[in-house]
Amino acid sequence: MIETGVIHGRFQVLHNDHLRYLMAGKARCRHLVVGITNPDPSLTVADGADPERHEPNANPLTYFERYVMTRDVLFEAGLSEQEFSIVPFPVNRPDLYGFYVPLDGTFFLTIYDDWGRRKKEMFTSKGLEIEVLWERPLDQKGLVAGDIRERMARGEPWETMLPPSVVEKMHAWDIPERLRRLYDP
Numbered sequence: 177m178i179e180t181g182v183i184h185g186r187f188q189v190l191h192n193d194h195l196r197y198l199m200a201g202k203a204r205c206r207h208l209v210v211g212i213t214n215p216d217p218s219l220t221v222a223d224g225a226d227p228e229r230h231e232p233n234a235n236p237l238t239y240f241e242r243y244v245m246t247r248d249v250l251f252e253a254g255l256s257e258q259e260f261s262i263v264p265f266p267v268n269r270p271d272l273y274g275f276y277v278p279l280d281g282t283f284f285l286t287i288y289d290d291w292g293r294r295k296k297e298m299f300t301s302k303g304l305e306i307e308v309l310w311e312r313p314l315d316q317k318g319l320v321a322g323d324i325r326e327r328m329a330r331g332e333p334w335e336t337m338l339p340p341s342v343v344e345k346m347h348a349w350d351i352p353e354r355l356r357r358l359y360d361p
Contacts, residue, residue, distance in 0.1 A: 180281035181205030181307075184265050186213050186321070187242045188235055189328075189346065190249055191337050193319040198246075199253060200309050201284040202260070209277055210246055211265025215239040234322065236358055239264055241349065248341040270298045279304060287311040329355035 183201040187194055202208045214235050237245075243262050250260055266272050273279060283299050283306045286292060292311070299306045319337055327334040328351060335343045346352065 178205040178282045180207050180209060180278055181284055182209045182211060182277045182281040183284045184211035184213050184267055186235065187246055188214075188237050188321050189324060189338060189351070190242070190245045190342050191319045191321060191324055192339060193317075194321075195249055195253065195339050197286060197309065198250065202250075202255065204284065204307065204309075205282065206259070208255075208260045209281060210250075210260060210262045211267070211277055212239060212242050212246065212262065213265050213267040215264030215266065233325075233358055236325065236355055237351070241345070245342050245345055248345070249339050252339060252341045267295060267298070270302050273302060273304075281305075282307050284309050288314045288317045325355055326359070328352040329359040331356075 181201050181204055183198060185194055185197070198208070198210065216239060217235075246262050251257075263276050265276050279302070283304045285295055285299070285306065286309050287296060288311075296306060296308070324334050324337050328346070331352070338346065
């Protein structure tokens, strides 16, 4: 078993497929470092491999909200606080990786599209050890957070797509209303 694994995502919002991804990474290591990407606008860079991921509509939740969501989901999944860490992770800035995550860990990722391939290139260019958990065509990706955000903004059902603790936070933080204002100012 790997000692330290590093996994990452925007988690805007954290849905059931994100949880499967996180737990697949945790199954491979003793300690999982979860990097939350696009932690703030100053560390969010446009990338042609995914031209919308830096846009405000794609990043409606704060780093802190995503930290709390991720922490509570991992607790809800049965992990103890000794089994994981959550940190900001400016994935588009390889020059900064060493300030946020342990570079001697194994970096887990999944690949569905050009953005997944681009991240693999960035990790490889830094000499990082990587493990692709799975590679699938985009039409087999499953849940997409952008689709869930749109459903929330339109007042359509979305709760079954998220872990229970995330549903609770989305309601408590009034995220559907935030999204309505963001999508239709």
